[in-house]
Amino acid sequence: MNNQQMMELTTVEKSEFEQLVSECTRSGSIDSNLYIEYDVKRGLRDSNGNGVLTGLTEISDVCGCHSVNGRKIPVDGELYFQGYNVEDIIKGSSRDRFRFEEVTYLLLFGSLPDDKQFESFLRILTDLQELSGAFIRDVIMKATSANLMNSLMKSILSLYSYDENPDDISVPNVLRQSLQLIAKMPLLAVYAYQAYRHYKLDGTLMIKNPKKGYSTAENILYMLRDDGQFSELEAKVLDICLVLHAEHGGGNNSTFTTHVVTSSGTDTYSAISASIASLKGPKHGGANLKVQKMFADIEANCKDWEDREEVCAYLNKILDKEAFDKAGLIYGMGHAVYTNSDPREVILKRFAKRLSEEKGMQREFALYELVEKEAGELIMHKRKLFKPVCANVDFYSGFVYSMLGIPEELFTPIFAIARISGWCAHRLEELVNAGKIIRPAYKYVGHHRPYCTMQDRNEGKQPR
Incomplete structure (x- = not known):
């Protein structure tokens, strides 16, 4: 219920709603001591802050300490994508403009591409990097949102309706869908911002098609700026940002969401939308x-x-x-x-x-x-x-x-543009390994009660 709707309530209705809020809060409250009594790993972390082991992955490794004689010794952090140190990838790559695309290939396919493989991969992404005028008009331009993460979710869920085979979760079909989403995500984000700027901020509406031959980073700057101009360093730094945000282990909230939702057997659009919903949270992506x-x-x-x-x-x-x-x-x-x-x-x-x-x-x-x-x-x-x-x-x-002159509204969507490469890699890993549906346990700590009739409730006899 938003503030405008609250203003429209009568005094009696406001009082009634406040009572519902009070009842909801009371009902949902659990004694914090019970979490200790039952050794509940809140946030799936133990008392030392270590994550509870819930799965296996080969996609990335996040290292913050070394184990020496059973003791954890803090060390300078290291991040590995498919076994390669990210620092080495950034220093060693000869593709100064396309590091993010190279990393995307690595995350999805487990190895670094040679020239022929990479050129083929870029051609596929470039061919998929488009949105129809009808989709832009009917989806992105309608019901614009001040929070562009909601706009991204709306657009991705709508792409389900444009897919002739959306519910097929075989690896070939999910890979096709993944490549399409990776290619289209920059357009969905930038166009959502342009629509927001036009309809909410009374700015000029500017929709540019991505430029063939440009990297993801270059196209973001090109589509976002009125003159489409940027320096070599600007594009390089944004490309590095995309690489660094592309993946960060299976345990972060949005990637774990990808695994959880994928394990239910749902479609790609729903799974990625759920991951974006997680990333939107200020405790994660904001x-x-x-x-x-x-x-x-x-x-x-x-x-x-x-x-x-x-x-x-x-x-x-x-x-x-x-x-x-x-x-x-x-x-x-x-x-x-x-x-x-x-x-x-x-x-x-x-x-x-x-x-x-x-x-x-x-x-x-x-x-x-x-x-x-x-x-x-x-x-x-x-x-x-x-x-x-x-x-x-x-x-x-x-x-x-x-x-870089990127508006604040796009900060978290750019995170999503990068992280979708990791999400898709984890979704495919979950499907390839055909795991069980992820279903952790919650212990019931309430108490059972006999049904209470309306008459008893009216007479205040309902047990709490």
């Missing part, structure tokens, strides 16, 4: 936007961005819930797996520095660097933690997107 807003707040409240003491004093205010959003969090700091460092952040920081030099934003970059340097120690001291707290990939990604 963190970089939070980082951006936090830095805008820091910039507004710190007179001298180079004054370490002033900046640290304000960071302590944020941690003490006295500043910014009063949540007590320094966004972009900390990760569930990485401790010493997040390899994605380390890589992206290098490119953020180069881009800041091209854009004349070295002062802003220096502030990010200062906060990164100090925040980990402040958090450890304030929260009495004994393991390092490192910056994660979200720390610099929003800053990079802002320097």
